[in-house]
Amino acid sequence: MVRRFTSLTLLWSFFILFISSLVLFIEPHGRVAFWSNWHFLGLSKEEWDDLHLCSGTLFSLAAVFHLYLNWHTVVVYLKKKIKGLSGGPAVWGSLALTLFVCISSYFHLPPMQQLIELENKIKQAQTKKYGNPPFGHAELVPVNKLAKFLGIEPKKFVDALRANGIEVASGKESLKDLARSAGKSPSELFHLAMEYIHKGADKNINVRLPSVPPPGTGMMTINDIARTYHVSSQELIRRLRTTGINASPSDTIKEIAQKTHKSPQEIYSVLSK
Ligand code: HEM
Structure with missing residues (x-):
């Protein structure tokens, strides 16, 4: 037995x-x-x-x-x-x-x-397929802080969420909590808010890339980074060109680093300026 x-x-x-x-x-x-x-x-x-x-x-x-x-x-x-x-x-x-x-x-x-x-x-x-967060555990920080971290006025970010039908009480809630109540993912809420901001008067808003990128950024292409942070690919390519680096939207950070004999960190720091 x-x-x-x-x-x-x-x-x-x-x-x-x-x-x-x-x-x-x-x-x-x-x-x-x-x-x-x-x-x-x-x-x-x-x-x-x-x-x-x-x-x-x-x-x-x-x-x-x-x-x-x-x-x-x-x-x-x-x-x-x-x-x-x-x-x-x-x-x-x-x-x-x-x-x-x-x-x-x-x-x-x-x-x-x-x-x-x-x-x-x-x-x-x-x-x-699913997209990288702008920084590790971005879904856990209050949305006010998340916006500030990316160089966006917190009120604008909260208003953009509200305009998409998301109930935000004070902005101290995390995207994870808001997403759970709305039956969506943190990523969906973030992109809805960012798209709303870009459609409005702030369409040329300069989103700040975090100084420390999330893991896996080296394998991301310029297009992937542009999508993650809602910055245009042309803008990222322009930032690289100001330091004499030529890149195309489909190049990954690692590929650009290899071509220019620099480290991926150096390439990212040019993008995040
Ligand atoms: C048939 C045998 C097993 C196979 C094929 C297997 C396979 C895997 C794979 C593919 C991962 C993910 C690794 C990664 O993310 O890179 C993993 C993680 C892990 N495995 Fe196994 N595993 C086996 C047996 C076990 C056993 C017996 C234990 C002991 C309790 C165990 C405990 C864990 C733990 C703790 C993790 C980390 C999970 C986490 O990310 O939180 N595995 N395993």
């Missing part, structure tokens, strides 16, 4: 662990998921992470107990295989494979390099 219970727990928890591993592999980075209120099969990123951790813990405990229940058999098996000539390749081969995977993951060697690159590519594509 105990053995059967342990084996079945191992099976069910592995099933959940495996599904959640796949979701963790393809889910966006935290900052992107929180900004866009990302959900998959009705669960948020935090909920998938929690499910993965809990099913992983159950799986690990069940695996240790399973090993304990079968310890004698495992020891006898290993002794026999190590001693016997025919069993050697299976034991040493499996150990060598595990070691090879660990070493190639540490040194980013093929084929693990391809797996790591695939995960990075998927996460980059997710960042492109």
Whole structure:
């Protein structure tokens, strides 16, 4: 009964662990998921992470107990295989494979390099699809502060939200709270407000890019940055040109840095001036 219970727990928890591993592999980075209120099969990123951790813990405990229940058999098996000539390749081969995977993951060697690159590519594509926040956890700060940080008069930002039907009491609420009440994502509210501001008398408003960019900015193109901060691509290209750097809207910050033998930070600091 105990053995059967342990084996079945191992099976069910592995099933959940495996599904959640796949979701963790393809889910966006935290900052992107929180900004866009990302959900998959009705669960948020935090909920998938929690499910993965809990099913992983159950799986690990069940695996240790399973090993304990079968310890004698495992020891006898290993002794026999190590001693016997025919069993050697299976034991040493499996150990060598595990070691090879660990070493190639540490040194980013093929084929693990391809797996790591695939995960990075998927996460980059997710960042492109759902959009980066203007800075890390922008959804958590009061909207007054968010606006100020981007060089926008807080009252204008609050008015723009109100004009889009969002109930803002004082401006001390975060975009996350406002988005939850409005049934939208923080990213949607931000873009609605910024589009409203740009359509009005302030269409040429000079949005300030934060001095410290959110992670992942190096892989963003000029167009992506323009979309994130509601600055025109031409304006960003003009800022670069004033320091003698020529770039096109589809160039990433890293590509521009490589072409001009500068660091991505130097390129970003020109854009954020
Ligand atoms: C079938 C075996 C497993 C696979 C394929 C797997 C896969 C993954 C993947 C793809 C991620 C995301 C990594 C990233 O964002 O770059 C992850 C994160 C994580 N895994 Fe696993 N995992 C497995 C087993 C476990 C087990 C047994 C535990 C132990 C409880 C565990 C705990 C965690 C934790 C704590 C994280 C970080 C989650 C977070 O971002 O908050 N995993 N795993």
